[in-house]
Amino acid sequence: MLKIATYPQPILRQTAKEITEFNQELRDLAVEMxxxxxxxxxxxxxxxxxxxxQKLVVLGDEDNKSFTAYVNPEITFFSREKVVNEEGCLSFPKIFGLVKRSKKIHLKYQDLDGKLHKVKIKDFTAVVLQHEIDHLNGVLxxxxxxxxxxxxxxxxxxxxKI
Ligand SMILES: [Zn+2]
Known part of the structure; x- marks a missing residue:
């Protein structure tokens, strides 16, 4: 059973590894996450x-049941236009802060079958993805x-404690 790693566990500062195997194990991991x-x-x-x-991110869908998985996501464009939002993080229970991020991004990622996607994303979803992709680079x-x-x-x- 997976468990949330909370700050300051060192794993949160590591750079995650590229995923190369698109198998059932990966799909199971995404579902568990x-x-x-x-x-x-x-x-x-x-x-x-x-x-x-590993370079895997899941985002909840609007129905609050299903999810979208982003494998090896990479932001290829950050808009100069920024937005400020109050963010929290499951690795930081009860801690919130104001973070400025790009309003629009271009994103390159693979799905759970390894298929490459290139998309333009804006507003709330763009902000959440910037937060999650930071995690893959050890940025909090x-x-x-x-x-x-x-x-x-x-x-x-x-x-x-560090
Ligand atoms: Zn987080």
Whole structure:
């Protein structure tokens, strides 16, 4: 059973590995990740957050049941136009902060069958994907936050553990 890795577990700072095998194991992992994401009321989850250092991200769909998997996702364009949102993260329970990100991105990724997709994404989904893809590079929202809006004390206590 997968379990959420919380800060400051070192796995969250590692660069995830490219996925080359598109098999049943990968599909099962994506399904398990989507379950744990929904159980914890998340909107997206990256594999390093369940202690698996691979380039896989799942995002919840609007029906709050199904999900979309992004394998080896790579952002090829970031718009200069930015938006600021309050972000949280399943790896940082009870901590929130304001993060500025691009409003639009171009994304290259593979699906669970290994098929390559190139898409343009904007607004909320673009912001969530930027957050999740950061996880694949060991970058966390606290690195980008302009301001911690909730849980500053908690965060300081966690940082002191490193
Ligand atoms: Zn996160």
């Amino acid at each position: 989507s379950k744990i994401m929904y159980e914890d009321n998340g909107i997206g989850l990256a594999a390093p957050q369940v202690s698996i250092s 929202f606290i690195d980008r936050a302009e301001k911690i809006t909730e849980g500053q004390d908690l965060l300081e206590a966690l940082k002191a």
